[in-house]
Amino acid sequence: MNERTLRNEGATMEADPRERPLGAPPDLRLDGLVAWVTGASQGVGRSLALAMAAAGADLVLTARNEGALTDLAERIRAGGRAVEVVAGSVGDPADVAAAVAAAERTWGRLDVLVNNAGIGSSYRRVEQVDDQEWERVLGVNLGGAFACCRAALPLLSRSDAASVVNVSSVHGAVGGERLAAYSASKGGLEMLTRSLALEWAAKGIRVNSIAPGYLRTEMTTGLREHEQLGSELLARIPMGRFGEPSEIAAAVLFLAGRASSYVTGTTLFADGGWTAR
Structure with a gap:
């Protein structure tokens, strides 16, 4: 049917909504939403x-790092947005609760949670990784995301556009030699994403993840600048370069906002082609 309506003997039949073209493609705006970004x-x-x-x-x-958060908040406020800063660790239940309380006190709701906080592991073989390192990496990267999701649920449930975006890693799907703790934590985060997507769909809360490859961040400095290891990593990236943190922003905006209203339980890879090899 090409016409928007079909008139028959004075009655009006609207065209099937599935056949209506979009007035404009969905954009990546987050106007009116409140988001919590960890790390x-x-x-x-x-x-x-x-x-x-x-x-x-x-x-x-x-x-x-409270000082770095404060500097960032001042820059964002200068651009006209409201910001609450809560210094602390996702591994501390009191700090997690304080962040949720700040959102409720200021806005009375939370629409988006981005679980970005994470730490790397030492580049050692598994027999050299002690219990403390294993527990610390799993506790922050997986346990911290779980704690934030659980604490945020009451506020997310109030939103009509609720979304959780977990920042995983290419190593959540592709194992990494000498990265047992880190890979296990990110693989667990992928399964947490899928499980919560199933549990929370009926609540109207979408849960997805993004899996970056090797980006130019503080966490990867040692590997990137190592003469042998840096070259080996680049050789495994089809695009032939390390990514920039800003290059995953659009993907996160898509998953966080209304443009992805029918997307849940999925992972977007931003890895320079690593997993496509």
């Missing part, structure tokens, strides 16, 4: 916070 003081988290603010979101920012 926002540097690297990927900082880039995501700036991108979300530029897209119209108000923000709760958390990380352990």
Whole structure:
């Protein structure tokens, strides 16, 4: 049917909504939404916070580095967005609760949670990894995301556009030699994403993840600058370069906002072609 309506003997029959073209493609704006970004003081988290603010979101920012968070918040406020800063660790239940309380006190709701906080592991073989390192990496990268999701659920349930974006890694799907703890934590985060997507779909909460490859961040400096290991990593990236933190921002905006309203339980890879080999 080409016409918007079909008139028959004075009655009006509207065209099938499935056949109506979009008036305009969905955009990546987050106007009117409140987002919580963990690990926002540097690297990927900082880039995501700036991108979300530029897209119209108000923000709760958390990380352990209070000074860096405060500087970031001042920059975002100068651009006209509201920001709450809560210094602390996703591994501390009190700090997690304080971030949720800040969102409820200021806005009375939370629409988006970006679980970005994470730490790397030592580049050692598994027999050299002690219990403390294993527990620390799993505790922050997987346990921290779980804790934030669980704490944020009451507020997310109030939103009509609720979304969780977990920042995983290419190593959540592709194992990494000498990265047992890190790979296990990110693989677990992928399964947490899928499980929560199933559990929370009926609540109207979408849960997705993004899996970056090797980006130019503080976490990868040692590997990137190592003469042998850096060259080996580049040789495995079809695009032949390390990514920039800002290059995953659009993908996160897509998953966070209304443009992805029918997307849940999925992972977007931003890895320079690593997993396509």
